[in-house]
Amino acid sequence: MSDAGKAPEGAEIAAEESFFSVNVDILDCVDKAPCDLYRRNASGQYVLLASRSSTLDRDALKRLQFFGIGQLFVQGQDSGCFSRILRTRLDEIVKNPHIEASVKARVVQASCRDAMRRAFDDPRGPFIRQACDMIVPTVDLIVQSDQATRYLIQLTSFDHATYVHSTNVGIFAVALARLFFGLDRAHDMHNLGMGFFLHDLGKCRIPIEILNKPGPLTEQERQVVNCHVEEGFRILEENGIITDEARTITLEHHEKDNGKGYPRGKMGADIHPYARICRIADIYEALTAERPYHRRRSTFDALRIMKEQEVADVDKALFAHFLQLFAG
Structure with a gap:
């Protein structure tokens, strides 16, 4: 996924910072990351997967699900932004007769x-x-x-x-x-x-x-x-x-x-x-x-x-x- 944004892809953030999890399935309805998205590694660190507004790599998301990774993470400060963008996209999906x-x-x-x-x-x-x-x-x-x-x-x-x-x-x-x-x-x-x-x-x-x-x-x-x-x-x-x-x-x-x-x-x-x-x-x-x-x-x-x-x-x-x- 694109590394454009405020932190390079793969950068780690301390585990004690405030994060909330989101289901990978949700991201099927958006083309670009609503905000910085992270995965959590084996040591509990949050690792940047996709920067805000970067294009989401569908194959990469499918690989995560294949390996049993069903959750990604968003920083708590971004929860409002994530929710607003997601709500707008969900409204569009519900109304779209071709989906x-x-x-x-x-x-x-x-x-x-x-x-x-x-x-x-x-x-x-x-x-x-x-x-x-x-x-x-x-x-x-x-x-x-x-x-x-x-x-x-x-x-x-x-x-x-x-x-x-x-x-x-x-x-x-x-x-x-x-x-x-x-x-x-x-x-x-x-x-x-x-x-x-x-x-x-x-x-x-x-x-x-x-x-x-x-x-x-x-x-x-x-x-x-x-x-x-x-x-x-x-x-x-x-x-x-x-x-x-x-x-x-x-x-x-x-x-x-x-x-x-x-x-x-x-x-x-x-x-x-x-x-x-x-x-x-x-x-x-x-x-x-x-x-x-x-x-x-x-x-x-x-x-x-x-x-x-x-x-x-x-x-x-x-x-x-x-x-x-x-x-x-």
Whole structure:
């Protein structure tokens, strides 16, 4: 790759400087490096791979992926610039009818997941806003293309990382809302997307040893986990990133019709449809994810459990629409 820029290619920067990682897949949507890009060598040093505005070498990127290097790195000071350029390019890709749906889905999903990871790792306003920026083209792609939506659902990866869970739930919930509400403009899909993707942001304030505990939680631990609902709302409110949709989804997605949910113990019709959509996506993702306390279920087994035990009795219409996401 070109060595034009402020530092020669191969120059090393001390590992303790602030860097954040980006998925190599994201770079498929840009021709030139949005900012200086680095790889990390075996000793933990960050080595300049491509200088800002240099032409990206596709073959070199493919070689990195071939050798299992799926992440590159950007200096923290460049995060805003990287996010702005990436968002503009993603918007162009989503609107371009000549780009295959599978390519759109792969790039959009990787970009959104990376931004979600940064927001969960450091839930300050700039990083949450960057996540919101990446949520918009993801929502647009789901709204515009059923084929791309199917690819997005196939691309969901299941592990116990909260940001992965939240990204998956966001994709499932936006897709379900799109099916259930159609194109009714009374429902702002961008605001809904922000609420769905960030519904569990409060878990970044829950001790990791409780979130990843392999066995049953104690009652005290359960109460700590339950606090993530109001903590998530508090984070969004503190950073001035709150909408009516996000408030409703964040605060109500664990409410149950029998009144045994939390945090308010709401019942029946008092639970908003937006929260119900998020709950269905949340339950499915939890059942199909690999967790410290259970093995992941197949799609068939997860949907069977949901039908027999969880949601089909009270949310029949929503569940019927949810099943359509896995048809064909």
